[in-house]
Amino acid sequence: MEEFCFGVDVGGTTVKMGLFAGLAEPLHTWEIPTRTEDGGKNILSDIREAMSREMVERGIAPDQVVGAGVGIPGPVTDDGVVNHCVNLGWPVVHVREQLSNMFYHLPIRVGNDANVAALGEAWFGGGKGYRNMVMLTLGTGLGGGVIMNGRIVHGSHGAGGEVGHMPIYTEATRVCNCGNTGCLEQIASATGLVHKAREVLVHNTFDSVLRGKKNFTAKDVLDAYLAGDPAGKLTVECMLDFLGRGMAIIATVVDPDVFVIGGGVSKTGPWLMEALKERFDHYAFFGCRDTLVLPAKLGNDAGMYGAAALALTKE
Amino acid sequence: MEEFCFGVDVGGTTVKMGLFAGLAEPLHTWEIPTRTEDGGKNILSDIREAMSREMVERGIAPDQVVGAGVGIPGPVTDDGVVNHCVNLGWPVVHVREQLSNMFYHLPIRVGNDANVAALGEAWFGGGKGYRNMVMLTLGTGLGGGVIMNGRIVHGSHGAGGEVGHMPIYTEATRVCNCGNTGCLEQIASATGLVHKAREVLVHNTFDSVLRGKKNFTAKDVLDAYLAGDPAGKLTVECMLDFLGRGMAIIATVVDPDVFVIGGGVSKTGPWLMEALKERFDHYAFFGCRDTLVLPAKLGNDAGMYGAAALALTKE
Numbered sequence: 058m059e060e061f062c063f064g065v066d067v068g069g070t071t072v073k074m075g076l077f078a079g080l081a082e083p084l085h086t087w088e089i090p091t092r093t094e095d096g097g098k099n100i101l102s103d104i105r106e107a108m109s110r111e112m113v114e115r116g117i118a119p120d121q122v123v124g125a126g127v128g129i130p131g132p133v134t135d136d137g138v139v140n141h142c143v144n145l146g147w148p149v150v151h152v153r154e155q156l157s158n159m160f161y162h163l164p165i166r167v168g169n170d171a172n173v174a175a176l177g178e179a180w181f182g183g184g185k186g187y188r189n190m191v192m193l194t195l196g197t198g199l200g201g202g203v204i205m206n207g208r209i210v211h212g213s214h215g216a217g218g219e220v221g222h223m224p225i226y227t228e229a230t231r232v233c234n235c236g237n238t239g240c241l242e243q244i245a246s247a248t249g250l251v252h253k254a255r256e257v258l259v260h261n262t263f264d265s266v267l268r269g270k271k272n273f274t275a276k277d278v279l280d281a282y283l284a285g286d287p288a289g290k291l292t293v294e295c296m297l298d299f300l301g302r303g304m305a306i307i308a309t310v311v312d313p314d315v316f317v318i319g320g321g322v323s324k325t326g327p328w329l330m331e332a333l334k335e336r337f338d339h340y341a342f343f344g345c346r347d348t349l350v351l352p353a354k355l356g357n358d359a360g361m362y363g364a365a366a367l368a369l370t371k372e
Numbered sequence: 373m374e375e376f377c378f379g380v381d382v383g384g385t386t387v388k389m390g391l392f393a394g395l396a397e398p399l400h401t402w403e404i405p406t407r408t409e410d411g412g413k414n415i416l417s418d419i420r421e422a423m424s425r426e427m428v429e430r431g432i433a434p435d436q437v438v439g440a441g442v443g444i445p446g447p448v449t450d451d452g453v454v455n456h457c458v459n460l461g462w463p464v465v466h467v468r469e470q471l472s473n474m475f476y477h478l479p480i481r482v483g484n485d486a487n488v489a490a491l492g493e494a495w496f497g498g499g500k501g502y503r504n505m506v507m508l509t510l511g512t513g514l515g516g517g518v519i520m521n522g523r524i525v526h527g528s529h530g531a532g533g534e535v536g537h538m539p540i541y542t543e544a545t546r547v548c549n550c551g552n553t554g555c556l557e558q559i560a561s562a563t564g565l566v567h568k569a570r571e572v573l574v575h576n577t578f579d580s581v582l583r584g585k586k587n588f589t590a591k592d593v594l595d596a597y598l599a600g601d602p603a604g605k606l607t608v609e610c611m612l613d614f615l616g617r618g619m620a621i622i623a624t625v626v627d628p629d630v631f632v633i634g635g636g637v638s639k640t641g642p643w644l645m646e647a648l649k650e651r652f653d654h655y656a657f658f659g660c661r662d663t664l665v666l667p668a669k670l671g672n673d674a675g676m677y678g679a680a681a682l683a684l685t686k687e
Contacts, residue, residue: 132659189528203625210520212627213504216659223624224617224655225540235658302539309538310518310625312527340539343550344447344531 061117063108063125064177064365066170066358067091069144072104073358076111077365080180085111086361097146105159124164126367127152128173128360132215137167166367170360172209172218175202175317177363182354183317191313192353193220193304195322198234199242199249203311208370210311220307221246226299230256245300247275247322254278254292263287279325301336308337308345319353327352376432378423378440379492379680381485381673382406384459387419388673391426392680395495400426401676412461420474439479441682442467443488443675447530452482481682485675487524487533490517490632492678497669498632506628507668508535508619510637513549514557514564518626523685525626535622536561541614545571560615562590562637569593569607578602594640616651623652623660634668642667 059078066073072091075083089107092099108125112118129152131142137153139145157165168176175192184190188207194200199221203210210217221242222235231252233240243249251274254267265288266281267273281289304316316337318330334350341348355362379398381388387406390398404422407414423440427433444467446457452468454460472480483491490507499505503522509515514536518525525532536557537550546567548555558564566589569582580603581596582588596604619631631652633645649665656663670677 187528201624205520205525210626212623212660213502213629213663214627214659216623216627216657217625219624219627219657219659221624222657223621225621227542237655237657239655306538306540306621307625308527308531309516309534309536310532310622311525312529312531312534314528340552340554342531342534342537342552344529344534345527348528 059121060369061122062365062368063122064361064363064368065104065125066128066173066360066364067100067104067130067145068170069093069130072100072107073361074104074107075361075365076115077369080369083361083365086358091145093144093146095146096148097142097150100145100147101150101152101156102159105156108160119161119163122161122163124166124368125156125160126166126168126173126364127156128168128170128364128367130170133167133169134215135211137165139167164368166370168209168211168364168367169215171200172202172211173363173367174200174319174359175204175218175363176209176366177355177359177361178317178319178353179204179207180366181362182359183319183351184315187314189311189313190315190317191218191220191304191307191311192317192319193300194353195246195318195320197247199246200320203313205311209367220303223303223306225303225306228295241299241303244296245303250275250278250292250296250322253295254288257288257291261288261291265289275322276325279322283325283328297332297336301333302340304333304337304350305340305342305345308348309342312345313348315349315351317351317353319356319359323352375684376437377680377683378426378437379676379678379683380419380440381443381488381675381679382415382419382460383445383485384408387415387422388676389419389422390676390680391430392684395684398676398680401673406460408459408461410461411463412457412465415460415462416465416467416471417474420471423475434476434478437476437478439481439683440471440475441481441483441488441679442471443483443485443679443682445485448482448484449530450526452480454482479683481685483524483526483679483682484530486515487517487526488678488682489515489634489674490519490533490678491524491681492670492674492676493632493634493668494519494522495681496677497674498634498666499630502629504626504628505630505632506533506535506619506622506626507632507634508615509668510561510633510635512562514561515635518628520626524682535618538618538621540618540621543610556614556618559611560618565590565593565607565611565637568610569603572603572606576603576606580604590637591640594637598640598643612647612651616648617655619648619652619665620655620657620660623663624657627660628663630664630666632666632668634671634674638667
């Protein structure tokens with residue numbers, strides 16, 4: 058019998074959904090709007106309805122479905138409870154219990170979206186074929202997820218994989234969103250690159266293509282680096298050095314087979330993985346120097362794939 | 373039926389052995405010499421004989437034994453193979469397979485001694501009652517072990533928990549044994565404390581109790597710190613700061629419930645756990661600030677206890 062499952066990635070504006078049959082590519086993917094009004098009270102019933110409709114249309118019975126995985130943009134307890142998710146308007150919501158009660162009492166697995174996206178890349182994407190993977194998502198901030206033996210390392214407070222807040226960026230001059238100063242994401246993220254480039258321009262007199270732009274972006278900084286611009290060079294080399302060192306540090310804790318690099322900043326091209334591998338090798342413990350650095354493959358769908366992987370995970 | 377198992381911690385001079393009945397304290401512990409001569413070819417048969425003799429004396433039948441765990445002072449593959457263990461004189465030895473073949477074909481589980489000792493502290497010692505623990509052993513070097521959901525995180529190259537080689541000690545002036553410069557153990561270990569204190573004495577002119585001693589030890593440095601000596605203060609505060617930061621970094625990767633601190637340096641007293649907790653809190657991601665810092669309890673027996681835990685681990 059074919060084992061179906063649903064992968065559900067709940068975002069602040071849309072819910073990405075996929076119907077999967079085992080570890081193959083999804084049979085169907087679609088989106089529904091996230092109705093955050095009224096304390097987000099319709100979100101779970103909307104998801105339930107979308108899954109039930111899909112089953113009816115395809116003639117899938119409840120006993121052919123192993124369950125659903127759900128990624129949530131906020132911290133999730135081991136029991137599948139979400140405490141005050143601002144992006145969804147949620148107070149305390151027992152996602153696992155409530156959704157299961159609505160949905161034929163099928164097993165529901167719930168996880169934090171960054172961790173779930175990492176699981177997606179591990180099972181279906183850039184980390185496919187490797188047991189132990191660390192995902193680094195270079196977006197507005199630096200997200201992370203640690204996958205050991207094919208499972209998410211949530212940690213005791215859901216802070217497993219919060220490597221963006223690793224206190225190693227000793228050059229930081231600002232306070233991070235988390236309240237600390239010196240977090241890795243203060244340099245290794247789109248926001249971090251822009252801030253660092255501004256500092257570089259203030260503290261140096263050299264000419265730079267970035268001086269002509271009032272509000273330059275991380276992409277501008279990366280393009281400047283690739284064009285040999287001195288401000289781009291100082292900024293991006295600083296980022297590569299701290300991120301490569303951060304990866305070497307992570308390797309002394311969990312020693313993955315592979316680092317998978319995703320997020321908007323990673324779209325700059327394959328050179329980024331090569332440059333990070335070089336810095337990683339420089340700092341890495343000798344036993345870890347054959348650890349790989351590979352690009353993410355699933356983009357914004359990683360969460361949906363990972364939610365399906367969560368549903369398929371054996372207890 | 374009572375489930376017996378053996379915990380075996382193989383060291384360079386003696387093998388520590390224990391007979392356990394489940395998770396209770398061992399029924400009997402004893403030691404045999406480690407015969408490293410002739411490429412260590414007698415070590416496994418000596419262990420087998422010691423276990424068999426114990427069973428005969430107590431009237432324990434093979435089907436009452438769930439197996440044996442073995443800690444080895446070197447890297448161990450997932451298949452229980454040891455590659456060139458200098459301390460034991462071993463070339464490549466298939467410990468799991470060979471010992472099982474000699475010992476009623478019972479299951480044998482093999483692990484690196486630092487990781488196995490961490491497992492012992494997690495199941496029987498300072499980390500008992502917590503699912504997720506990181507052990508830090510402040511000895512000649514800085515050993516470590518990461519236990520998640522009650523199991524060792526070996527990593528892909530057996531380097532999981534090698535946090536002593538985390539490249540964060542930016543003040544390092546020497547090369548570490550591993551070949552890198554800047555490893556945490558270059559300050560956070562007995563050797564590290566002595567080296568740092570020597571540097572402090574060279575770079576400062578103040579009086580210090582350490583100046584009177586030609587070959588002072590880490591204990592002398594810690595005692596000097598506790599007596600308010602300026603060189604002791606500079607040295608130990610540097611160690612506390614880097615180690616506290618290192619623990620905060622580890623928490624962003626695996627987010628344990630508890631750090632358990634062992635090794636010779638930890639014998640200085642409970643003040644060390646309090647001081648490390650204070651530095652940890654300073655650097656830690658806000659979600660992790662209730663993480664505990666507790667002393668190890670099992671001393672040199674941790675490896676034997678952990679080997680028993682390994683034997684009792686369900687696949």
